[in-house]
Amino acid sequence: MSADKDIDRLDREILRLLSVDASLSLADIAAKVGLTPTPCWKRIRRMEQDGIIRRRVAVLDPDKVGLPVSVFVAVETADHSSDWLARFATVIENTPEIVDAWRMSGDVDYLLHVVVPDIAAYDQFYRKLIAAVPLRNVSSRFSMERMKAAPLPV
Template sequence: MDTVDRKILELLQADASLSIAEIAASVGLSQTPCWKRIQRLEGQGVIERRVALLNPEKLGLGLTVFVSIETNDHSEAWLARFAELVAAMPEVIELYRMAGDVDYMLRVIVPDMASYDAFYKRLIAAIPLKNVSSRFAMERVKSTTALPLDAVTA
């Protein structure tokens, strides 16, 4: 990956609706080589997909909850069942397996506290968990999907 690839990725992270002509002009390439680079980056899995980012508050999804989960079962079978269960819950927009005192961390977005309570009850009824802790975001100070491409080595 060279500096042109990184610049293409920066542009696409900022606005995936840019045309090939706009991207090519910004990085100093003609359209065909630019398109081939984007195709290569997609083929390599560097570009996973292109999406529209939505404003949760404007959609009435104003409550973000970070849910820490501890479990006594660390088997592959438990994890597979847990991952399948969580993947089927549209409120969960991120799931991470963690190192440290928490086993899993979820980012959950719901309209309000009543909706979170319903989600929580479904979660704890579906699979055995040792401990579930919820932290409620009061304000979104920074939110980005852009990766720090300056840290990527050639």
């Protein structure tokens, strides 16, 4: 399913509703978009099967679960081999403090979003990261305030 041409207005409204509150009942979603539950369910199921809806999750408050420190870690590497990338991907996958990871263009190769309880925990994370794979440069930016966290504008 290609993004824009196969997602109609009703699909987009369903996606908007689910991206704000994935706990809405099927009956509530159907009523809000003007469908009966069965065709609404079929649309949701199709979008799940097509990978448009990847999963339904609860959004947690990082402060209330003891992870108030967000760090954005820019990583540069001198090695771009498939072996290095496989090792790095394994490190990313197996490191719970990394909640988002992006391969970038430009002067930074990777950007990681790391959450930790405090600076000491970040220092431990940093030491494990640089011991796990060879890196050219790692720079960290600590978030002072999260100003926006929003669903995709579908």
